[in-house]
Amino acid sequence: MTAVNIAIVYYSSTGTNYRMAKWAEEAAKEAGANVYVARTAELAPQAAIESNPAWKAHLEETKDIPEAKPEDLDWADAILFSMPTRFGNVPGQMKQFLDQTGGLWGEGKLVNKVVSGMSSAMNDHGGQEATVKSLYTTMMHWGAIIAAPGYSDPITFSTGGNPYGTSVTVDGEGQMKMDIEPAVKHQTKRTIQVASWVKNGQEQ
Amino acid sequence: MTAVNIAIVYYSSTGTNYRMAKWAEEAAKEAGANVYVARTAELAPQAAIESNPAWKAHLEETKDIPEAKPEDLDWADAILFSMPTRFGNVPGQMKQFLDQTGGLWGEGKLVNKVVSGMSSAMNDHGGQEATVKSLYTTMMHWGAIIAAPGYSDPITFSTGGNPYGTSVTVDGEGQMKMDIEPAVKHQTKRTIQVASWVKNGQEQ
Amino acid sequence: MTAVNIAIVYYSSTGTNYRMAKWAEEAAKEAGANVYVARTAELAPQAAIESNPAWKAHLEETKDIPEAKPEDLDWADAILFSMPTRFGNVPGQMKQFLDQTGGLWGEGKLVNKVVSGMSSAMNDHGGQEATVKSLYTTMMHWGAIIAAPGYSDPITFSTGGNPYGTSVTVDGEGQMKMDIEPAVKHQTKRTIQVASWVKNGQEQ
Amino acid sequence: MTAVNIAIVYYSSTGTNYRMAKWAEEAAKEAGANVYVARTAELAPQAAIESNPAWKAHLEETKDIPEAKPEDLDWADAILFSMPTRFGNVPGQMKQFLDQTGGLWGEGKLVNKVVSGMSSAMNDHGGQEATVKSLYTTMMHWGAIIAAPGYSDPITFSTGGNPYGTSVTVDGEGQMKMDIEPAVKHQTKRTIQVASWVKNGQEQ
Incomplete structure (x- = not known):
């Protein structure tokens, strides 16, 4: 049984989705998967970042996390995405990354990737459902x-x-208003489980 | 390798989605799957049906097709749905069927079913995308x-x-404005393929 | 300035959306609108209703509320919908009602109705966003x-x-986990406000 | 009756949505509105643009069209958006623009803007519905x-x-496969009509 390769691709401005990505990374390792965590490139104007100390600090804190490249997805059997809502849809930073996968898409290399998504918002019903569903459309x-x-x-x-x-x-x-760490870990392991069935099925 | 059980559940008023379901059935048999085709119960008032000869004729034509029951889904590894749009969403007849799966859902028996959907509309962009996406939300x-x-x-x-x-x-x-039979067949076989990976993965 | 006619159309099994509809009715009266409250027809099998005492009691309690008819919408300048989620989409009972508006739709009589929707769910993120968004597609x-x-x-x-x-x-x-009465009332008044602009604009 | 201010905000890589925006501009002028046409900033890497002669030529052709700024929306009573699909959602270039409206949003200045959207795709059902619906979520x-x-x-x-x-x-x-100019013009005039009702209603 070949181990699953999982890419965890996130966008985070002040750290919530980074923490979710790191919990997912832990769970993926526990599940025996090969894991690669990457953040989508920041697009916001420097002035916007500078005006928000938490944003600036988080960017500094994660400067060693590699920037996600479309070609990372070729390696992956499973991809877990995490991003905050921006008005009920994925942030521009995530969308711009997804838009750059046109080359891989054209070669059919994204077919049968097993995918799953996570989100955050400032309001309970402020796009937490809609954001993940937008991702799934893509x-x-x-x-x-x-x-x-x-x-x-x-x-x-x-x-x-x-x-x-x-x-x-x-x-x-x-601050996160609820301890979602176990839910993140369950979702990660489930994604890897499904990817394992798909990967091994394809290899037979 | 155990054969996949696929349920093809459709709603059709005048026959389009019935024909799509039948093409899917052919493809499923070709793929070696066990197939069960069922139609969701009609909910429209008799007067509405009587006022449309094509609708009335189609109901008569398909009176021997079994009515879909939620418990049919328990048997299935894969489920393919086909339905016309009704204002950009699944018809009431399909939604009412889906709503009745609460019992199976509560027992966790719908987890890991492999699913796919098809649709039709009177306009090119009159809900063909939106209808299938609505199904996937459920x-x-x-x-x-x-x-x-x-x-x-x-x-x-x-x-x-x-x-x-x-x-x-x-x-x-x-009349269908395009020959979609090969696309229906591809989608059916792909759904069965994925279900086969999932089923065999789970059995190992 | 002509008063706005608002139809409040809801589906409720055990009373939540009925209460929301009644709060909306109060707000509509306060706003000087003409109000008509109607419930969509029940479609569930009698056995399902009988098995749930709260459902049965609520049906009994509201038996004098008129059943919504498509033609009620012709009268309305504004329509407020309220319904629980059923797997992230409107219930079959609401969808079947909406599907029956094909006649009015064909005559163009639903154009420029001012509409808004409300929802409920058993989980915080269990379709509260998705259900209202599904309504808006229609x-x-x-x-x-x-x-x-x-x-x-x-x-x-x-x-x-x-x-x-x-x-x-x-x-x-x-039990509702939060007091949403003021939010229901705000939404109702806003809907009437917009409808008032549209109605008066059209009459000029 | 005060004239309506309409902002037409588009993203176009090779010209389709630019042409749609220009048709909309013509219609808006015919309707007596004040019109402002702006394109969202390009985010694609220069190498991607250089590799596509049509993209490069279009960027050159439209270099004098002003870049959309969030503050442009403050002036507008109506906003018409036009953009190609990118995997069933708005392009990163449009999303990033929308994400920058957080300041205006926080001041409540986007409430009651009258909005409408248009789209294009390479396939008939390749996101033409989904893209506009994604915009409306925002x-x-x-x-x-x-x-x-x-x-x-x-x-x-x-x-x-x-x-x-x-x-x-x-x-x-x-090449566009259909002459949609009259539909663009109808949609533009309808948007202005509704905005006129809303604007004049608010001013009374």
Whole structure:
């Protein structure tokens, strides 16, 4: 049984989705997968970043995390995305990354990638569902296999019950309002599980 | 390698999605799957049906097709849905069927079903995308594994290029404006293929 | 300035969306609108209803509320919808009602209706966003004018921050987990306000 | 009756949506509106642009069109957006622009903007519906008033029947496969009409 390669691609301005990505990384290692964590390139004007100390600090803190490249996805059997909402859709920083996968897409190399998404928002219903669903629309264009968590584990119910993907509400101080770490880990392991079936099935 | 069980669940008023379901059935048999075709119960008032001769004739023509029951889904490894748009969403007849799966859902029996959807509309852009995407939202609640066709085969490009699922435009006389049979068959076989990986992976 | 006619169309199994509809009715009266409240027809099998005492009791309690008819919408300048999620989409009972508006739609009589939607779910992120958004897809087919509340009033932030429409989480005992009455009332008044602009503009 | 200010904000790589924006501009002038046309900033790497002669030529051709700034939206009563699909969602170039409206949004200045969207794709069903619907999700966060065309004019039926917004399929040579100019003009005038009702209603 070949180990699954999972790419965890996130965008984070002040750290929430970075933390989610790191929990996912831990779970992926526990599951025996090969893991690669990468952040999508920042697009915001420097002035916007400078005006928000938490944003600036987080960028500095994660400057050694590699920037996601479309070609990273070629290596991956599974891809887990994490990003905050921006008005009910993925941030420009994530969308611009996804838009750059046209080359791989044209070669059919994104077909059968097993994918899953996570999100965060400042309000309980401020795009946590809509953002992950927007991501999945793009995944359908890829011909990817979508493994939303649904209610595949009781942990979903006790962490807000988002069947599209784990999500969290962040308060004004940037604190997550709920401990979603176990839900992130469940979603990661489920994604790897499905990818393992797909990968091994294809290899037979 | 255990054969895949595929349920083909459709709603059709005047026959388009019935024909799509039958093409899918042929493809499923070719692929060696066990197939069960069922139609969702009609909900329209008798007067509405009587006022449309094509609708009445089609109901008569398909009276021996079994009515879909939620428990049919328990048997299935893969489920392919086909339905016309009704204002950019699945018809009430399909939604009411889906709503009745709450019992199976509560027992976790819909998790990991491999699913895919097809649609039709009277206008090229009159809900062909939106209808299939609406179906997939419900599938995410199930924890199903979504295998939209994407552009996994060149046939998608030559039949309208709907990555969410095969779709067709029907003219005023009820004729399909394009030959989508090969796209239906590709989508069916792909769904079975993915379900085979998932089923065999789970059995190991 | 002609008063606005608002139809409040809801589906409720155990009472949550009925209560939301009644709060909306109060707000509509306060705003000087003519109000008509109607419930969409029940489609569930009698056995399902009988098996749930709260559902049966609620049906009994509201048996005098008129059943919504498509033609009610012709009278309305504004329409406010309220319904629980069913797997991230409107319930079959609401969809079947919407599907029956084909006649009015064909005559162009749904164009420029001012519409807005509300929802409920058993989980915080269990379709509260997705359900209202599904409704709006259908509204776009109507050529209706969509007045989602957005963050047009601070009350949105303090009641879960759902910009698509007011929503609420209901616990296992059927209790709303948050007091959303003021948000319902704001959304109702905003819908009437926009409808008033549209109605008076058209009459000039 | 005060004239409506309409901003036409588009992204175009090889010219389709630029042409749509220009048709909209003509219609807006005919309708007596004040019009401002602006393109969202290009984000693609220079190498990607250089590798596509049509893209490079179009960028050169439109270098005098002003770049859209969030503050342009403050002036506008109505906003019409036009953009190609990128995997079933708005392009990164449009999303990044929308993301920069956080300041205006925080001041409540986007509430009651009357908005509408248009799209294009390389396949008939390759995101023409999904892209406009993705835009509208963001508009709901703004508290904008969404005026999708629906089937408010027969021209919608004869130009592909996209109720969410006018859309067009572009062939491999960059040619539009249908004459959508009258549909663009209808949608523009309808958007201005609704905005006129809203603006004059607010001023009373």
